[in-house]
């Protein structure tokens with residue numbers, strides 16, 4: 001059978017499957033994948049229209065908060081029977097990262113489903129699947145007439161993929177955020193290639209740094225002293241030697257995961273004006289991710305030393321420097337975690353708890369003192385976020401809806417804690 005190649009203009013709601021056998025939830029997921037909410041110019045208007053339609057279908061009120069010009073957070077609310085209790089947040093970002101279309105098997109915005117049920121599209125794992133799984137789980141719960149004690153807020157946020165600065169970082173400071181009276185948030189995680197599901201209780205801190213190496217200029221035919229390039233070489237060696245030592249630490253001795261070590265990647269180099277002019281400046285940039293167990297002050301001292309030892313006037317500046325190291329407790333004494341993990345156990349799901357290797361909007365919840373768990377219910381799935389040919393199998397997707405159908409009531413039924421009405 002040939003893959004079902006619906007074009008990007010195709011609507012959802014059952015039109016995706018010529019055989020008529022496709023689950024409507026899968027068709028809706030594919031419809032959402034076709035919206036081009038891709039950087040650098042995401043079509044947020046299309047996503048907001050889609051989400052407004054979801055709110056109408058679910059008969060839930062939707063509120064829009066423009067946190068920055070053109071950057072809207074949409075909040076859909078399912079009011080609990082005890083609305084004074086702290087609420088549950090189901091968070092998802094609307095934007096997706098760009099693609100190298102020439103490396104994809106199919107159009108990355110056509111949501112092609114192959115004959116194995118694999119659905120290809122940018123955002124299939126990160127994280128349009130989760131958005132639709134939340135919606136479909138709640139659709140089922142409401143269709144059954146379920147009432148929940150705690151209020152559930154869905155947040156659909158822009159700009160996570162570019163750091164959340166015009167998205168969740170702004171929203172957590174907004175009065176509308178405070179009004180949500182949040183007790184606990186669920187946000188995205190990663191696929192697990194095995195049977196288990198990975199759950200994230202903290203994140204590494206992103207530090208993006210540019211090291212600037214000034215030097216003496218001169219003719220390209222001479223042995224100029226004190227060159228920018230010599231300093232640059234020492235800087236690169238210091239950072240990359242450290243990278244290598246951390247790479248070796250991964251998977252040796254204790255069972256480290258990526259979230260437990262510091263990664264360093266050299267991502268940009270700049271400098272030079274002509275072949276025969278020794279440059280007056282050369283810059284190098286690194287993407288570093290630092291586990292919450294690392295002393296950040298010590299780490300910055302180490303960077304200072306590397307720069308000092310590289311030569312005269314070597315300086316650095318940060319483009320990102322997240323400093324909060326809050327993690328969410330995975331002890332049974334944390335009632336949110338207990339409800340989450342117990343519900344997963346009843347579904348026979350094996351959980352692996354880890355530190356998230358990259359950065360998500362969860363860090364902004366944790367930074368304001370709220371517990372947050374990163375979880376995308378995708379097992380038996382290769383990790384393909386931001387990669388070519390990102391896909392999710394429809395059976396895994398549908399199982400994820402079952403998972404939230406169990407998790408959401410469990411979380412929204414957590415007994416009132418001390419200080420709650």
Ligand SMILES: CSCC[C@H](NC=O)C(=O)O
Nearest residue numbers: 161162163206320358359
């Ligand atoms: C440092 S803000 C960038 C956030 C981005 N998030 C998802 O990929 C990341 O690179 O982890």
Ligand SMILES: [Zn+2]
Nearest residue numbers: 093126127188
């Ligand atoms: Zn994401």
Ligand SMILES: [Zn+2]
Nearest residue numbers: 126161385386
């Ligand atoms: Zn991402």
